[in-house]
Amino acid sequence: MSKSVELTVDKIIKGGLGLGRLPDGQVVMVPRVLPGERVRVQLRRSHKQYQEADLLELLTPSAQRIPPICPVYDTCGGCDFQHATYEEQLRLKNGILGETLCRAGLCREEELPDLLGAPLASPQIFGYRQRIRLQVAQGMMGYFSRQSHKLIPVSRCPLAGEGINSVLAALSASRPFQALLSMASAMELLENPGHNSVILLIHYTRKTRPGDHQAARLLCQALPLLEAVIFNVEGQAKGPCFSDAGEIPLSGLRVEFSLPEGLCGQPLTLALESGGFCQVNLGQNENCIRLLLEWTREMEPTKALDLFCGMGNFSLPLAMLGWQVTGMDMQRSTIRSAVRNAEAAGLADRCQFSQESATKAARRLLAEKATFDCLLLDPPRSGCAELIPLLPGLAARRIIYISCDPATLARDLAGLIQASYRLAEVRLVDMFPQTGHQETMVRMERE
Numbered sequence: 180m181s182k183s184v185e186l187t188v189d190k191i192i193k194g195g196l197g198l199g200r201l202p203d204g205q206v207v208m209v210p211r212v213l214p215g216e217r218v219r220v221q222l223r224r225s226h227k228q229y230q231e232a233d234l235l236e237l238l239t240p241s242a243q244r245i246p247p248i249c250p251v252y253d254t255c256g257g258c259d260f261q262h263a264t265y266e267e268q269l270r271l272k273n274g275i276l277g278e279t280l281c282r283a284g285l286c287r288e289e290e291l292p293d294l295l296g297a298p299l300a301s302p303q304i305f306g307y308r309q310r311i312r313l314q315v316a317q318g319m320m321g322y323f324s325r326q327s328h329k330l331i332p333v334s335r336c337p338l339a340g341e342g343i344n345s346v347l348a349a350l351s352a353s354r355p356f357q358a359l360l361s362m363a364s365a366m367e368l369l370e371n372p373g374h375n376s377v378i379l380l381i382h383y384t385r386k387t388r389p390g391d392h393q394a395a396r397l398l399c400q401a402l403p404l405l406e407a408v409i410f411n412v413e414g415q416a417k418g419p420c421f422s423d424a425g426e427i428p429l430s431g432l433r434v435e436f437s438l439p440e441g442l443c444g445q446p447l448t449l450a451l452e453s454g455g456f457c458q459v460n461l462g463q464n465e466n467c468i469r470l471l472l473e474w475t476r477e478m479e480p481t482k483a484l485d486l487f488c489g490m491g492n493f494s495l496p497l498a499m500l501g502w503q504v505t506g507m508d509m510q511r512s513t514i515r516s517a518v519r520n521a522e523a524a525g526l527a528d529r530c531q532f533s534q535e536s537a538t539k540a541a542r543r544l545l546a547e548k549a550t551f552d553c554l555l556l557d558p559p560r561s562g563c564a565e566l567i568p569l570l571p572g573l574a575a576r577r578i579i580y581i582s583c584d585p586a587t588l589a590r591d592l593a594g595l596i597q598a599s600y601r602l603a604e605v606r607l608v609d610m611f612p613q614t615g616h617q618e619t620m621v622r623m624e625r626e
C-alpha cells in the first residue's frame with residue numbers, strides 16, 4: 180500500500196490538477212482539490228519530477244468548494260471542476276492562462292493586467308454541450324474513468340443539453356437500442372437546435388445488417404426527439420443513415436443553429452453536414468463571435484482570410500458586416516456547408532470558400548501576392564506551427580487566433596511575435612465549464 184501524506188495545495192495547473200509539495204520539496208499532483216486546501220493524499224505513482232496522488236481526506240476545505248452535482252463525479256474522467264464555484268473556475272483558468280503566457284516568455288507578469296482581460300463566462304454552466312461522445316463496452320455506455328479505460332456507466336450527463344439527456348434516458352430503456360449497443364464501440368449524440376431534435380451516431384464494430392437497419396428505424400419511430408441514426412462502420416465511408424421513414428442519404432441530414440439578430444444586424448442560420456465541426460457550446464460561440472466583431476469593428480471592412488473556416492461560423496458574421504472573406508477548410512463537406520450557408524444568407528458575393536489545407540492555401544496566396552487586412556486562425560488542438568512563418572507575407576494588420584489548447588497557442592504566438600506581431604489582447608472564453616479545458620481568443624497587431 181502506498182504512503183498517505185498531508186500537504187497544502189499551492190495552486191491549480193493545466194487540466195485542473197492541484198499542485199503541492201512534500202516536506203522534501205518533491206512536487207505532488209492531485210485532482211479534485213483547490214488552492215489553499217490542506218489535504219491528506221495517497222501517493223499513487225512516482226515520476227522523475229513529480230508524484231501522482233489521490234485525495235483521501237479534506238482537512239481544511241476552501242471556501243470556494245461546493246458539492247458536485249454529478250453522482251459519478253469522483254470517478255468519471257469527464258469533469259475536473261465541479262467541486263469549485265463557477266467564479267473560482269474562471270479565476271483559476273484565467274490564472275493558468277496568464278501563467279502559460281508568462282512562462283512561454285510572451286509577456287512579463289507586470290504586463291498581464293493590461294493584456295489579459297476578464298474571462299468571458301459561459302451563459303450556461305451545465306447543459307451547454309451540443310454533442311457528447313460515450314464509450315461502449317459490454318453493452319454499456321459511459322465515460323472512461325479518470326486514470327484508466329474503465330467504463331463509468333452513465334444514463335445522464337449534466338454537461339449535455341436537455342434534448343441529449345432525454346434521448347439518452349429513453350435509449351437506456353429501449354430493447355432495440357440494447358441490441359445495437361452490443362455491436363458498438365462508441366456512440367455520439369448531437370443536438371440539432373434548428374429541428375429541435377437529436378441525432379445518434381453509432382460507431383459499429385461490424386458491417387450493418389437488415390436487422391440493425393430495422394432497429395434504427397424503430398428507434399426513430401419510438402423516440403419523437405430522435406431525428407436519425409447513423410452507423411459509422413470502421414474502415415468504411417460513413418453511413419448508412421436511418422430516420423423513422425427508412426434509409427435516408429447522409430448528405431441530406433443537416434444540423435442547424437441560428438445566431439440572434441442582435442449579433443450581426445440580422446439573424447443568421449448556419450447549417451452543417453453530420454461529421455462537420457461545430458463549436459460545442461453554442462451560447463458561448465455567440466460570445467466568441469461578439470468578441471471577434473468587437474475586435475474588428477473599428478477597422479474599415481476590407482479583406483479577411485479565415486484559414487480554418489469550418490462552415491463559416493466566423494466568416495459569415497464578418498461578411499455580414501461588409502468584409503470580403505476568403506475561407507479555407509480541409510474538409511470537403513464543411514466547405515460545401517460554408518458555400519450553402521453563404522448563399523442562403525445572401526452573402527455569396529462577399530465570400531469565397533475553398534477546400535484546401537491552410538498551409539497549402541497560404542503558399543498559394545503568397546505566390547499570387549494576395550494580401551489581407553485581417554487573418555483568422557481557429558486551428559484544431561495541434562495548432563498551426565507550419566503555417567506561422569508564411570503569415571507575415573500576407574501582410575495582415577491584425578491576426579485573431581482562437582485556440583482550444585494553451586500550449587500550442589503559446590508556441591504559435593511566440594512564432595508570430597518573432598514575425599513582428601505583438602500581443603494586443605488575450606481573453607479566456609470559457610467554452611467548457613466544469614472541465615479543465617481552455618478556449619482562448621487572442622488579438623495580435625502588426626508592429
Ligand SMILES: C[S@@+](CC[C@H](N)C(=O)[O-])C[C@H]1O[C@@H](n2cnc3c(N)ncnc32)[C@H](O)[C@@H]1O
Pocket residue numbers: 456457458486487488489490491492493507508509510513535536537538557558559
Ligand atoms: C476548431 S475547428 C474551427 C472551425 C470554425 N472556425 C468554427 O468555428 O466552426 C477547426 C477546423 O479546421 C479544419 N482543419 C483541420 N486541419 C486543417 C488544415 N490543416 N487546414 C485547413 N483546415 C483544417 C477542420 O476541418 C475544422 O473545420
